[in-house]
Amino acid sequence: MTDTPDRPVLLPRFRFRGAVWLATPAVLVLLAALAYPLAIVVVRSFTDPAPGFDNYVWFFQSAVNRTVLQRTFVVAAWVTLASLICAYPYAYAMTIAGKNLRLALILCVLVPFWLSGVVRTLAWVILLQDSGVINSMLRGIGLSPVKLIRTLPGVVIGMTQVLLPFMILPIYSVMKGIDTRLLQAARSLGAKPWRAFLQIYVPLSLPGVYAGAIIVFILSLGFYITPALLGGPRSTMLSSLVQNQVLSLLNWGRGGAMGVVLLVATFVLLALAAPLMRQKHTRTRREA
Amino acid sequence: MSFSRVFLGLFCLLVAILLLAPTLVVIPMSFNGNKSLAFPPVGFTWAWYENFLTNPDWTTSFTNSLVIALIVAVAATVIGTLAAFGVTRAASRTGGLLRALLITPMVVPGVVLAIGIYAVYLDAHLVGTVAGFALAHTMLAIPFVLIAVQASLEVFDRRLETAAASLGAGRLTVFRTVTLPLILPGILSGALFAFITSFDEIIVALFITSPYLKTLPVQIYSSITRDADPTVAAVGTLLFLATSLIIIAGLLFGMRRGRT
Numbered sequence: 001m002t003d004t005p006d007r008p009v010l011l012p013r014f015r016f017r018g019a020v021w022l023a024t025p026a027v028l029v030l031l032a033a034l035a036y037p038l039a040i041v042v043v044r045s046f047t048d049p050a051p052g053f054d055n056y057v058w059f060f061q062s063a064v065n066r067t068v069l070q071r072t073f074v075v076a077a078w079v080t081l082a083s084l085i086c087a088y089p090y091a092y093a094m095t096i097a098g099k100n101l102r103l104a105l106i107l108c109v110l111v112p113f114w115l116s117g118v119v120r121t122l123a124w125v126i127l128l129q130d131s132g133v134i135n136s137m138l139r140g141i142g143l144s145p146v147k148l149i150r151t152l153p154g155v156v157i158g159m160t161q162v163l164l165p166f167m168i169l170p171i172y173s174v175m176k177g178i179d180t181r182l183l184q185a186a187r188s189l190g191a192k193p194w195r196a197f198l199q200i201y202v203p204l205s206l207p208g209v210y211a212g213a214i215i216v217f218i219l220s221l222g223f224y225i226t227p228a229l230l231g232g233p234r235s236t237m238l239s240s241l242v243q244n245q246v247l248s249l250l251n252w253g254r255g256g257a258m259g260v261v262l263l264v265a266t267f268v269l270l271a272l273a274a275p276l277m278r279q280k281h282t283r284t285r286r287e288a
Numbered sequence: 289m290s291f292s293r294v295f296l297g298l299f300c301l302l303v304a305i306l307l308l309a310p311t312l313v314v315i316p317m318s319f320n321g322n323k324s325l326a327f328p329p330v331g332f333t334w335a336w337y338e339n340f341l342t343n344p345d346w347t348t349s350f351t352n353s354l355v356i357a358l359i360v361a362v363a364a365t366v367i368g369t370l371a372a373f374g375v376t377r378a379a380s381r382t383g384g385l386l387r388a389l390l391i392t393p394m395v396v397p398g399v400v401l402a403i404g405i406y407a408v409y410l411d412a413h414l415v416g417t418v419a420g421f422a423l424a425h426t427m428l429a430i431p432f433v434l435i436a437v438q439a440s441l442e443v444f445d446r447r448l449e450t451a452a453a454s455l456g457a458g459r460l461t462v463f464r465t466v467t468l469p470l471i472l473p474g475i476l477s478g479a480l481f482a483f484i485t486s487f488d489e490i491i492v493a494l495f496i497t498s499p500y501l502k503t504l505p506v507q508i509y510s511s512i513t514r515d516a517d518p519t520v521a522a523v524g525t526l527l528f529l530a531t532s533l534i535i536i537a538g539l540l541f542g543m544r545r546g547r548t
Contacts, residue, residue, distance in 0.1 A: 020378040027389075034401070105304070114311075116508070119527070122314070131327065132326075243399055
């Protein structure tokens with residue numbers, strides 16, 4: 001109970017014990033449509049077809065599964081790196097641009113959201129296919145076409161475009177709050193512009209980078225539609241394997257075990273990242 | 289202008305092109321004279337728009353999505369707004385925990401969730417039903433409403449409630465005449481997010497769909513995997529235009545509100 005000191009006794013309280021109960025309907029929906037289904041997945045991974053750890057033993061013993069698991073993490077890492085490389089300078093430009101240019105830059109980040117997700121993936125098929133936009137342009141300037149559709153780089157390009165806003169926005173929101181007088185101070189003390197930028201600005205922007213990177217990485221791990229449509233057999237990701245086990249092979253135990261691996265990886269990463277973000281934040285604040 | 293500024297400008301131009309590329313190819317493709325998705329499109333036709341508006345596969349799935357998304361927008365907005373009050377007004381520790389719990393749908397991998405919901409729905413006979421879609425999508429949409437409404441509750445000056453109450457207004461009157469109008473922008477943007485979340489949801493939908501109940505994203509997905517039909521591009525363009533109009537209208541409305 002946090003009572004405001006100057007609050008007259010009879011007026012409505014700002015924080016009150018009963019308030020928590022207002023969330024009851026939301027909690028019930030979550031129990032029915034999230035907790036219960038996930039519990040079923042976990043239970044089946046240990047019980048279907050027979051009780052025990054067979055599904056997990058199978059998962060980690062199969063070379064194909066291990067390759068796909070590894071590939072899922074590698075793709076997520078590439079997408080995170082590519083988004084960071086694109087997002088960092090872009091977010092920085094947003095902070096130094098004039099009012100109209102900034103509006104245009106923000107619009108470019110938001111407009112992709114206005115195009116339906118599945119349609120966006122179709123657009124990437126159009127762009128990447130052998131007779132697609134990128135290859136037509138390459139042929140136009142006399143270069144030989146490259147194979148992009150059904151390849152890993154194609155999947156990474158498509159996923160990066162979809163996830164880029166999730167990297168730009170957190171970085172921008174942190175950069176917006178950085179006091180640029182710190183840079184001037186560093187320069188007035190004799191630091192070269194690049195040195196001031198790397199030693200003062202970059203560390204201060206790190207909380208945004210961590211937040212963006214963890215969101216992009218975690219969302220990448222669970223991506224399903226984009227890899228399914230842009231990728232080929234050699235770029236299958238874990239989600240497609242789960243779908244295949246359950247819908248095509250009706251093997252709920254194995255599909256469930258894969259799902260649990262994906263779920264555990266996601267929550268372990270979140271748990272690891274949360275203190276990292278907080279710690280960096282206070283450290284940079286102290287240093288500043 | 290320094291060399292590094294020019295370089296930064298060019299780099300950002302490339303990133304902006306990457307961001308806009310899908311939109312830029314989908315629109316011309318929707319007028320393609322050939323039934324193909326090869327670039328560049330040839331000729332000009334309205335045929336794909338006509339197909340979308342007359343072909344029952346497309347019109348039914350569009351209506352289904354509209355009905356489900358409207359139900360979800362109402363349900364998730366009411367439930368999510370209540371939860372946002374719970375989170376902001378409860379003791380801060382409990383509120384923080386509750387918030388973390390309620391936004392988990394945003395990070396759970398889609399396919400894992402989808403197989404779980406599919407398993408439950410098979411037992412409960414909810415596969416291919418509006419109720420089944422509405423329940424799953426409401427769960428997915430609640431975090432968006434919660435975040436939007438909570439943001440406007442955080443900046444909301446609670447002394448206004450105290451003032452109204454000190455003038456003799458009851459709790460419900462305070463809520464209806466003071467709190468609600470002030471947090472309405474947050475609630476409306478939450479409702480919009482909820483609508484779009486449901487209208488655009490594909491992964492869970494692919495699992496719980498049936499031949500009798502397809503949503504628009506499922507129809508788009510099966511069209512993409514079946515053949516190269518530019519109707520998808522026409523649908524994408526129409527949805528893009530509709531979303532842009534709603535958001536621009538919302539911004540203009542918000543600006544006018546802010547000025548007066």
